[in-house]
Structure formats: structure tokens, C-alpha cells
Amino acid sequence: MLTARVNSDYTVKIPNKLRAGLRAGQQVAISRDGQGRLIITPIEQVRAVLQETFGMWADRTDIPADGVEYVDQIRRGSRLDDLGLRDK
Secondary structure, eight states, X not given: OOOOOBOTTSOBOOOGGGOTTOOTTOOEXXXXXXXXXXXXXXXXXXXXXXXXXXXXXXXXXXXXXXHHHHHHHHHXXXXXXXXXXXXX
16 A cells, blocks of 8 residues: 655645546546545546447437437336236
8 A cells, every 4th residue: 555645735746656647737526435445537538438338228219319218218118017017
């Protein structure tokens, strides 16, 4: 584990060993997990993951384009099953 100190202006110098993949001025997302650890993720990584999955559902004709409509369909189906009213 490497340690760093939070300066009075709330800046932290990132140790050299952890600088790979980061550059000065880069935009990052900062979050805290349940144990209080700060997680720093470059925004480019988030966008890359989103680009990989973008449109993966676009060609699915069995799923409505409107997500609310799709959830409504799922809920209606479950209620019919729960009540034993689904046509077999």
C-alpha cells in the first residue's frame, strides 16, 4: 500500500507507481466505496465501456424501444403467471 497526504487545499499528489494511465489535466471520476476507499477512474475508461455496449439492444425486435413499456410487459407477464391466468 502506498500512502499520500491530503494537502490543505484538498489536493493529493499521486505516487509515481500509480501514475501509469493518468496524465495531468485528465478528467477522472472519484467515488468512495463502502469501506471509505477513494476510487479514481479516468472518464475515458468509462466512455470506452459504454461505447462497447452501445447499441447492443438496438437490433432486438422483441424488445420495445421504450424501456418503460418493456418493464410493463414483463410485469404483466409475471402477474399472469402468479395468478395462473397465462394461456398455455
